[in-house]
Amino acid sequence: MPVHNTEIAALFNRLADLLELEDANPFRVRAYRNGARTISSLAQNVAELVKAGKDLSELPGIGEALAKKIETIVETGKLPQLEKVGARTPPALSKLMKIEGLGPRRVKTLYKQLGIRSLEDLDRAARSGKIRKLEGFGKKTEEIILHGLERFSGAEERMKLPDAEDIAKSLVAWLKYTQGVKAVTVAGSFRRRKETVGDLDILITARKNSPVMDRFVNYDEVNEVVSRGKTRSTVILRSGLHVDLRVVPQVSYGAALCYFTGSKAHNIAVRKLGVKKGYKINEYGVFRNEKRVAGKTEKDVYKQIGLPYIAAELRENRGEIDAAKKGKLPELVTLEDIRGDLHCHTKATDGRNSLNEMVEIAKARGYEYLAITDHSRHVTVAHGLDRKRLLDEIRQIDKLNEKLDGIVVLKSIELDILEDGSLDLPDGVLKELDLTVCAVHYKFNLPRKKQTERIIRAMDNPYFNILAHPTGRLINQREAYEVDLETIMTAARKRGCFLEVNAQPDRLDLTDSYCKLAKEMGLKVAISTDAHSTGNLDYIRFGIGQARRGWLEADDVLNTRTLDDLKKLLRRD
DNA sequence: GCCGTTTTCGGCCCGACTGTTTTCAGTCG
Numbered sequence: 001m002p003v004h005n006t007e008i009a010a011l012f013n014r015l016a017d018l019l020e021l022e023d024a025n026p027f028r029v030r031a032y033r034n035g036a037r038t039i040s041s042l043a044q045n046v047a048e049l050v051k052a053g054k055d056l057s058e059l060p061g062i063g064e065a066l067a068k069k070i071e072t073i074v075e076t077g078k079l080p081q082l083e084k085v086g087a088r089t090p091p092a093l094s095k096l097m098k099i100e101g102l103g104p105r106r107v108k109t110l111y112k113q114l115g116i117r118s119l120e121d122l123d124r125a126a127r128s129g130k131i132r133k134l135e136g137f138g139k140k141t142e143e144i145i146l147h148g149l150e151r152f153s154g155a156e157e158r159m160k161l162p163d164a165e166d167i168a169k170s171l172v173a174w175l176k177y178t179q180g181v182k183a184v185t186v187a188g189s190f191r192r193r194k195e196t197v198g199d200l201d202i203l204i205t206a207r208k209n210s211p212v213m214d215r216f217v218n219y220d221e222v223n224e225v226v227s228r229g230k231t232r233s234t235v236i237l238r239s240g241l242h243v244d245l246r247v248v249p250q251v252s253y254g255a256a257l258c259y260f261t262g263s264k265a266h267n268i269a270v271r272k273l274g275v276k277k278g279y280k281i282n283e284y285g286v287f288r289n290e291k292r293v294a295g296k297t298e299k300d301v302y303k304q305i306g307l308p309y310i311a312a313e314l315r316e317n318r319g320e321i322d323a324a325k326k327g328k329l330p331e332l333v334t335l336e337d338i339r340g341d342l343h344c345h346t347k348a349t350d351g352r353n354s355l356n357e358m359v360e361i362a363k364a365r366g367y368e369y370l371a372i373t374d375h376s377r378h379v380t381v382a383h384g385l386d387r388k389r390l391l392d393e394i395r396q397i398d399k400l401n402e403k404l405d406g407i408v409v410l411k412s413i414e415l416d417i418l419e420d421g422s423l424d425l426p427d428g429v430l431k432e433l434d435l436t437v438c439a440v441h442y443k444f445n446l447p448r449k450k451q452t453e454r455i456i457r458a459m460d461n462p463y464f465n466i467l468a469h470p471t472g473r474l475i476n477q478r479e480a481y482e483v484d485l486e487t488i489m490t491a492a493r494k495r496g497c498f499l500e501v502n503a504q505p506d507r508l509d510l511t512d513s514y515c516k517l518a519k520e521m522g523l524k525v526a527i528s529t530d531a532h533s534t535g536n537l538d539y540i541r542f543g544i545g546q547a548r549r550g551w552l553e554a555d556d557v558l559n560t561r562t563l564d565d566l567k568k569l570l571r572r573d
Numbered sequence: 574g575c576c577g578t579t580t581t582c583g584g585c586c587c588g589a590c591t592g593t594t595t596t597c598a599g600t601c602g
Contacts, residue, residue: 027585031574063575101591103600138593188602201602227590227601234590234601244602246589259587264602271586276579282587 002047003074005039011079012036012066017094018085020104021111034061037265039070041318043513044486047074060319090117100148101141109134123149157476158196159241161542162505165190167221167241168200174219175202175245180210182250187260191312193545195475195508199242203260205250216245252284255295258302259283265317266310273321274305281305313548318516330551333527335544337554339562340369341537343414343437343468343500343528348393349374350382352533355396355409361534363407369563371410372397373437376424378416385413387429394432408563410434414468419443421457423464430463435570437500437528439468440481448482455483456491465570466526466558467492469502469509477506485514493523496571498558501550503529503543504536515550524569526558 016032038061039046049056051074056067073079082091096107096119110116113134114125122145125131132142159167168186175184181204185191188201206212213233217225226234226242234244248256259267259282274281279288285295286304294304302309307324311332314320323329345351346358353361355372362370374393375384385393390413397409415438416424423430423438430436438458446454458464470488471480492499499518502509510518510525518525527543529536547557554560558569 025574028574030585034575061575065574101600105599136593136598140592144592199602229590232589232602260602262602264586267602268586275586280587284588 002045002051003077005042005046008046008070008073009036009040011073011082012039012069014091014094015079015082015085017097017104018082018089018091020097021089021093021108022085023104023108031061031063031066034265035066038062041316041513043511043517045484046070048486050074060317092117095119096122099145099152101144102148106137106141109136119149119152158198159239160196160475160505161190161193161545163239164197164200164241167237167239168202171200171219171221171237171243172202175204175212175216178206178210178212178215180207181212182206183253185257187257188244188262191261192263192315193313193542193549195505195511195542195546199244201260201262202243202245203253203256204245204247205253205256206247210247212247213245246283248283250296251292252295254297254299254301255281255285256283257298261312261315263316266315266320269317269321270302270305273307277305279305311548313545314551316549330553332548333544333552333554333557333560335541337557337560338367338527338540338544340367340371340410340559340566341529341531341540342371342410342412342435342466342526342559343373343502344370344531344537345374345382345414346372348389349379349384350532355393355400357534358531358537359400359404359407359409361537363404365537367407369408369410369566371412371435371437373412373414376413376415378418378424379441384416384424387425390425390429391432412437414439416441417455417458419446419454421454421460423458423461427461427463430461433463434567435465436463437466437468438464440472444472444478444481446482448484451482452484452487455488459488459491459495459497462571464495464497466498466500466528468500468528468530469504469507470499470514471509471511473509474506475508480509486517489514489518489521489523493521496569498569499523499525501525501527501543501547503527503539503541503546505539505542508542508546510546510550512546512549515547515552519550519552519556524556524558525552528559 012032013036016029020029038059050071056062056070057064093107093111096102116122116125126142126146131137132139172184183205185203187203189197204212217228221237222235223238224236232246236242246260271281279286285292286301294300299309310320310324344358346355359370375382377384377386394411397411401409411433412435415436417438417440473480527547529539531537
């Protein structure tokens, strides 16, 4: 099993932590963190790139030194420098820096002065009042540490996007109806449509004397006010979600929106570019010699430094600035581009609504087609369809199609890929379908090679069309199964098969990085909801967000096609 | 440690809030 990208990134991050504790050059520390970020957001397995002899220093933020270190990690599983630094500075200290309110300086002082090297040490010292006596610390800081410890022990989990949406919606409504408030925008990773959010960043433009800050900290759901200033405040809601609110004047709205949308790495890159052109960029605008030259809209900000507008979903410093400079930004796929859904369930298996109800809502959404993909027999808990019941459903759909106008129901199935790579129903019945959506639903723990072969063998079946939720991961619940997705993607491309971007907000599988890789490989994907109810069809929004984060354009997406064009792309002999 | 249509050396984004301070360091985003 090759070394995972996340393991390499973790080693670099840990090294960065320890170097920071040693007062190393902060830019060197940042270089390690940047490298870690590049590695962890890469779809391809770095170990395999190394084996293929690829020059890693071509990757952004990876230079000769880091490239060499990565090679060592791939070969030995270890980063010698980390062990060397670890001998001087206890590696456990990096955990202390995760406590809110504790950074490298304070952790270092705590270690040097009180010998604190673990969470337990920290807790003991704080409780016995030792910390407040240190220079630069005080009673209040001690309380903050104790509080941070308490919070830390709770599950540290990022919130899934739809949950954050629910919370944001009520809060935004509350803030909007405040005297003097003009615009309320949720920015941050929420706006970048990341699959999970760590906190909510809300931007407000308001008249000078608007009481919006008061109203914010007095919101019913606020559990704790972390900080409160004139232009910025932070609270923690009862749900545990942190919310930052920033108030700026109208003339700074665009600059503030850029700043608050991030990502941090994107902002740094943009500001750097600004500096090069003689501008200072902050949340109040773009400045040349103290004079504001742009800032009212995001577009103005980008324009001022010679760039076209960059969509929020792209702002991760993963090549978007370079693409913008060259005029090569993708024209991202939108909700309006989607002409149909290629994965949904009905009451026949584990869906909540009938065939007719599903079709009715799909039609109301303006879809031209809807593929009904109930489970196959192997998924017994969902009462999966056997050959006979599938034939019944096919006949039912044929009958319905005769009556329907403006939408066509596609005959399909979510077909289990069995352990040996065969499909769960015989070809004889599969050939009656318009398309198949195939998936792994059991035996997640096969070795990587076997799992990969299993899926590719399934693709050898001429009736295989789309690989559903290709890695099986459930966000915050279940890791992806071990599989060589890049090899699978290559195989899919060769065979005329497709991969799915499952739009269930629990799945969002493919990830953004793999969407981008698919695009680069020329492999088209289907964005499908896997809806188990009529309401779920709306999940398509989350799939679109993920696809946009993966740089996908309408042309890269199967279900932006008209029905005729779609049929041409699906191999059905 | 990275990086270069000003640079292969000398830079490296920018500001708010808090606490412990009498002008600023530390942390955060």
